[in-house]
Amino acid sequence: MRAVVAVLLFVSAIHAGIWGLLRDREQAPDFKGILPSVSYAPFEGTAHPDVDNIPNAEKIRADMKTLAPLTRAIRLYSSTGGVELVPPIANEAGLKVTVGAWIDKNADRNEREMQSAIELAKRNSNVNGIVVGNETIYRGEQKIEDLIKLIQRVKGAVNVPVTTGEIWNIWLEHPELASSVDFIAAHILPYWEGFSDKQAVDQALIIYQKLRDAFPGKRIVIAEFGWPSAGYNLKGAMPGPFEQAVTLRNFVSRAEAIGMEYNIVEAIDQPWKFFEGGVGPYWGILNAAREPKFAWTGPVVDEAYWKLATIALLVGVLMSLPILRLAEPTVLQALLLSAAANGVGAWIATVFAYWNGHYFVFGSAFALTLGLILLFPLVLIAMARIEEIAAIAFGRNPRRLIVKSASVAPATIGNSVSFPKVSIHVPAYFEPPEMLKATLDALSRLDYPNFECVVIINNTPDPEFWQPIQDHCRALGERFKFINAEKVKGFKAGALRIAMDRTAADAEIIGIIDADYVVQPDWLKDLVPA
Template identity: 25%
Template sequence: MSKYARESIIKGNQLLMPPGDAICYSGYREGQSPQTGDFPSYNEIHEDLLLLAPHWSYLRLYDCSQHALTVLKVIVENNLDFKVMLGVDLGAEMSNPNCPWGADYPDHVLQQNTQANEREIQRLVTLCNTYEDIVFAASIGNEASVEWNDHMVSVDRLVHYAKHVKQNIAQPVTFCENYVPWRDKLKPLVEVVDFISIHTYPVWEYHTIDSALDYTQLNYQSVEEVHPNMPIVITEAGWTTTSNGRGIEPWNASVQLQSEYCKQLAQWSKQENIMTFMFEAFDEPWKGSADAAEPEKHWGFFFVDRTPKPVMNGVFGG
């Protein structure tokens, strides 16, 4: 049985894990994208993990693609000291009229997505069992229930996926989502998962650095108040360093603001013993629009060329 069996690492409302910093990791470089199936090579991922290893113990992966499989292989074959939260990339199983950029799909596409999701969930089970001493938790999806998303999955289906995964792996099971749905919509899912995983982005909600940490704390506490007996992890929090004004004012995105927010966030998380996955290890050029200043592309602690941003000086040991 996995050394991360849920019975041994969850006690009451606490997730009992060895101390260590946590970060989200997506290793796609220029010309690579999960959408096109152009994946980072073994050597590129090895290079990335060697950059991350001095600073972080926990990695969060978003799917069970070739990218994730290569990450797991690199960790095993190079004896790297990482523990991994493994996820799945769910496609839309229902249309969502609330999505600002459009999420209206024909029935045959939704059916295809549902079948693909079921295969992805099974890959999650397989990888959790194959790499049981590395994968410490499994997430059944990412931002698939929040009102604005373009890959909506019903709560009933999320409950179904969570139950299936729990029946077939030893590790604890979660779902990664914006803090808002956890307060009400996802209550049926709370009854099934082992811990709650929330996302909090003050800068997306028009906060400046002066109120950012307070707002993050309010986000966390608003979920904690509704579910006081559940462990809560922050699986995404960060600050973009560039913006073209799409959703974030350009003056509110910089390497200095990223460094300050993440410093405050890291200090508070350690003080309160909250596992917090910083978003994101590396800039992601494949995301968002073609505009180079698209804010989605610039959340990394390292630039896409793998040079460090100022956040790495002082906050995470240089």
């Protein structure tokens, strides 16, 4: 037992060591300042803002207190649906606001958005600009000339800079759009172009320089730069918490060094953006619980990593405890079973990390839950099969009750000899009599002192098939019982049920063989003791 306990502790130590070796640790430039601007949406949960997701003032106020130490300004994307509450509350926290007017194909909504944005700029001294439309041209919601008219209307009504937010290539392809705005608000998101996180910052700076070369003297703001912390890979772009942290810290460091104006997308994860694919909800530097995803200084590490490791180790230990109940397990047997148990622990920790680190709409939550419910029985089945493999491959040889070489064998367990009675059932249906006689003769030569044989002929009315067998059973002696059941439902299964009724009351073991099976004399002596 001590050896088994030592094996369990050894495997657990190896498991912990593997978690330690696999822990990611990245280096990135420190940023000890305050971000110039971050995108902000005051929505919570998975409900779309157009359906039922109206923010309230208290939640916005709490968000502004959270964001004030991190940024000097926020960028909004709408001016209605509760978002109009943000500018005055942000002013309380000392934050500047770039107001957004959402523009699409709905003319009435566009009018409401623009009027609200204009009013917000007039009433709130902390509004430092208005962005009329967000990727409106890219989404095909407006034509260039129509968007320019909307921009001109807003410019004529306010005293703050007015622009529109577009992907960087739209600005290069439509210089007339750049001429219509007070400053260029370019979106540079290397993830959506398939660039890796290692290339993202270089790509952003290359594009920034292209814009400066194309529009000399024009104020250029990188209105969106970011990297998702979860989701699917896109060509060479791989989202992840480490990738996000390193990419943003590298970008901010280099942007600050060259005096770039920029806005990070985004402040807080938005679980409702599931329509943007697997990455939509995960662009925030804070998670949906308003907790920082990473530190801006020091090594980039996963703070929750050891919690997952602890879960994996605890589950591994708990699933290893049944090994202690096995009868004299060998070291190799315990080693394999403990390794399998710890593997299950690591899997459960990984599943927990996925569940804890992602946002789910009802459908995806249901699918994941159902999948786990179906997987757990498979895990238990796999563990049972591994236990069988370990017992056969590495377990101790079974201890026999009877010494195989002795005709009348002494017991090897206890002080008395015990030969459990075996009732051998032989079902037969139109079997050639000579073949069946050979089977019965072999049974009569069994080197085992305590057995009977029940021969059940079923659905065989022709006497030429059953009469010789009846006579042969009489000749072999009282151990051989003969039954002729002419009409049996279920054939062999039905015949075996009838044989059970004629089985000796003191029989402890039932043996079944086919009518054409010739056994060796040590057949029972070899099988029964095991």
